[in-house]
Amino acid sequence: MSAKYKRILLKLSGEALAGDKKIGLDYDVITNFGQSIKKCVDAGVEVGIVVGGGNFWRGRSSGAMDRTRADHIGMLATAMNALAVADALENCGMEVRVQTAITMPQVAEPYIRNKAMRHFEKGRVCIFGCGTGNPFFSTDTAAALRAAEIEADIFLKATMVDGVYDKDPHKYPDAVKYETLTFADILEKELQVMDSTAAALCKDNNIPILVFDLARPDNIYDACMGENIGTIVK
Numbered sequence: 001m002s003a004k005y006k007r008i009l010l011k012l013s014g015e016a017l018a019g020d021k022k023i024g025l026d027y028d029v030i031t032n033f034g035q036s037i038k039k040c041v042d043a044g045v046e047v048g049i050v051v052g053g054g055n056f057w058r059g060r061s062s063g064a065m066d067r068t069r070a071d072h073i074g075m076l077a078t079a080m081n082a083l084a085v086a087d088a089l090e091n092c093g094m095e096v097r098v099q100t101a102i103t104m105p106q107v108a109e110p111y112i113r114n115k116a117m118r119h120f121e122k123g124r125v126c127i128f129g130c131g132t133g134n135p136f137f138s139t140d141t142a143a144a145l146r147a148a149e150i151e152a153d154i155f156l157k158a159t160m161v162d163g164v165y166d167k168d169p170h171k172y173p174d175a176v177k178y179e180t181l182t183f184a185d186i187l188e189k190e191l192q193v194m195d196s197t198a199a200a201l202c203k204d205n206n207i208p209i210l211v212f213d214l215a216r217p218d219n220i221y222d223a224c225m226g227e228n229i230g231t232i233v234k
Contacts, residue, residue, distance in 0.1 A: 004226030053077030101133030
């Protein structure tokens with residue numbers, strides 16, 4: 001079975017890396033993701049990953065700290081997650097490079113687009129940490145930006161929900177799931193898929209978004225194969 005997409009950008013939320021613990025890292029859970037990603041790589045898919053940091057830090061929600069400083073702490077949280085994911089992926093048999101938008105040469109490469117492209121050519125997985133390197137931008141926006149830069153065929157947004165709904169399915173049992181949406185729908189209906197900056201970036205660069213559930217790790221592989229899962233935004 002051949003992959004539908006040649007190159008993907010996968011966004012992994014920090015919360016997903018924590019598993020049932022809800023905070024910190026669950027290495028078994030991350031390894032399960034790694035095994036699915038390995039199947040994608042073996043199928044010839046070039047994989048870029050952006051990680052969130054919500055399992056370590058949610059400074060933005062407290063409102064008690066200077067926003068810029070809180071965002072800087074969040075970026076460092078994503079660097080920790082990037083290193084943990086890299087370790088799990090390497091143990092699954094992949095070659096991995098971590099690149100960060102804030103330079104920390106002792107632990108990771110600086111993000112250089114051309115170097116990332118070279119890694120893809122050599123079959124390596126690239127994990128992008130520290131968001132965009134700027135405060136006031138979410139990791140969803142960082143993922144959209146990296147997807148555009150690396151010319152990804154699709155933005156795979158792995159979440160804790162199996163698609164996009166008209167309202168929160170955890171709170172409302174009558175919530176209706178969308179199979180497909182347009183970017184205009186996302187912006188006009190203010191659906192909580194991602195922030196408007198990230199959605200606009202994908203819209204402007206004609207990058208489709210697939211929102212799907214990570215409760216079943218092999219959904220990552222199924223998404224690359226073009227299986228009908230989640231909600232597609234295009």
